[in-house]
Amino acid sequence: MTNITDFIPLIRAHVSGCPDNIIQNAALNACIRFCTDTWIIRETLPASDITIGVDDYTINAAANKAPVGMISFLYDKRELDKKTEEELDIIDQGWRTADPGVATYVMAPEPDRILLNRVPAETIVGGMIVEIATRPIDDALEVDDLLYKDWRDTIKYGALAELLEIPEKQWSDMKQSIWYGKRFNFGIQSGKARARMGNMTKSTSARMRAWI
Numbered sequence: 001m002t003n004i005t006d007f008i009p010l011i012r013a014h015v016s017g018c019p020d021n022i023i024q025n026a027a028l029n030a031c032i033r034f035c036t037d038t039w040i041i042r043e044t045l046p047a048s049d050i051t052i053g054v055d056d057y058t059i060n061a062a063a064n065k066a067p068v069g070m071i072s073f074l075y076d077k078r079e080l081d082k083k084t085e086e087e088l089d090i091i092d093q094g095w096r097t098a099d100p101g102v103a104t105y106v107m108a109p110e111p112d113r114i115l116l117n118r119v120p121a122e123t124i125v126g127g128m129i130v131e132i133a134t135r136p137i138d139d140a141l142e143v144d145d146l147l148y149k150d151w152r153d154t155i156k157y158g159a160l161a162e163l164l165e166i167p168e169k170q171w172s173d174m175k176q177s178i179w180y181g182k183r184f185n186f187g188i189q190s191g192k193a194r195a196r197m198g199n200m201t202k203s204t205s206a207r208m209r210a211w212i
Helices: 004-012 020-038 085-091 145-149 152-165 174-196
Strands: 041-044 048-050 056-060 065-075 105-110 113-116 124-136 201-203 207-210
Touching (some): 004 020, 041 065, 056 124, 065 105, 065 113, 152 174
């Protein structure tokens, strides 16, 4: 993990007079936005139990991280397709009131929540494995090394876009803020492409619990 303060020297020279704590917060905001938009930081949760009678589960990411969304879901070694509730109302009519059974689809109505289209009819120990994308929590002091190693310029651009936009400061510069914002958005698009190719970080330190 990389301390968020490591980004400060990269940014400070472009915002003369800006306090370090404000720079640090802008760098963290850029890290959060980058991870949220790209899904480049990923975790595979340890195998959890499919619990009889429970179709709603809460995702718990690793320490100092928050879930962004679900990437894949294994149900008793079978990967389930991700659908929205609206899609299920079309392809699996009656799923809301169906008898208990074996799930065939999975939903992610919220970043930290997973919902099955069937209430499990039996408990399967270790039958659930989920891969998620994560981001730093809002008050994180450290971020994944990848963000500094491979994306520090992009994070710098995002922080500068925010800082230079602050009005009536000696470092304020709206034109430069817009320029850095465009560079930041370009970096986000590059990050999305890399994540799709599978070049991202993964860990297995988080757990999931049933929503009961």
